[in-house]
Amino acid sequence: MTLALIAGRGDLPALVASALQEQPIVCGYEGIDVTGVDVDLTFRLETLGSLLLALGERGVTEVCFAGGLDRPALDPIKLDAETAPLVPMFMQALELGDDGALRVVLQLFEKTGFSVRGAHELAPDLVAKGGVYSDQWPDAGMRADAEIAAQHILDQSPRDVGQACVVGGERVLAMETASGTDKMLSGLPGAAREARAILFKGPKKGQTMKIDMPTIGPETLDAAAAAGLAGVVVDAGDVLVLHADQCAARADAHGLVLWARTGE
Structure with missing residues (x-):
């Protein structure tokens, strides 16, 4: 097995690579600052066909998507010959919501003969384990808010919006x-602080977990504290927690609850 890591922003690519016994072939999107791993191949949407060919020539059989990527725009001028036949599929993907576009990407790699592995499969220690990570524990009000938040994410799944919400x-x-979690937190009303609100993160119904599993890290705790929230709650088993020890330490430093809920 030879694996290619399609690497984006953040620490996830390096954490996945460190969990592997063999060094993967790292592919970085042009213009994205990939950190913690050395990039072997650079590509863009208009050269994706050539990337698929290059991976096949290198004996790659599996790929893993890790890290943040913005949805790209298609520039016809930059299309290469190997990628031009894929344009109808690209156009379909770009017209869909985030999860729909990711499904098209997943199908493209699988139809080309690659097995797509989720980051959670290759680095299972990153998956949120049920329980309270912080010194502070959730009270009855926070538990009720978490239940409402989880249901809201499921109810909003058909709209294909985000993986996070704030409930208080x-x-x-x-x-x-x-626009992402940071943008949401920066625009919170003052009522969030007064209500001891929580940031909840969990997957949408039917989400493409192999490519887009919800993720938190130490910066998430900092952003939640800056927004005046009382805690961060995730669904155990369905969210990646990067640098779990650091997350717990940040939660304690800010006086936040950090809880991975189970059984709901």
């Missing part, structure tokens, strides 16, 4: 959009 006082105060 049993009211949904904000929902993540394509």
Whole structure:
């Protein structure tokens, strides 16, 4: 087995690579600052066909997507000959929501003969383990808010919006959009602080977990604290927690609850 790591922003690519027995072939998207691993191949949407060919020539049989990537725009001028036949599939993907586009990408790699492995499969220690990571524990109000948040994410799944929301006082105060979690937190109303609201993160119903598993890291705890929240709650088994020890330490430093809920 030879694996290619399609690497994006953040620490996830390096954490996945460190969990592997053999060094993967690292592919970085042009213009993305990939950290913690050395990039072997650089590509862009308009040269994806050539990348698939190059991976096949190098004996790659499996690929893993890890790290953040923005949805790219297609520039016809930069298309190469190997990628031009894929344009109809690209156009379909770009017209779909985030999860729909990721499904098209997943199908493209699988139809080309590659097995797509999720980061959670290759680095299972990163998956949220049920329980409370922080010194602070969730109270009854926070547990009720977490239940409402989890249901809200499921209810909003058909809209294909975000993987996170903010709930306080049993009211949904904000929902993540394509702009991301940080943007959502920066625009929270003052009621979030007063209600001791939580940031909840979990997968949408039917989400493409092999490519887009929800993720938190130490910066998530910093952002939640800056927004005046009382805690961060994730679904155990369905969310990646990067640098779990650091996350717990940040939660304690900020006086936050960090909880991976189970059984709901």
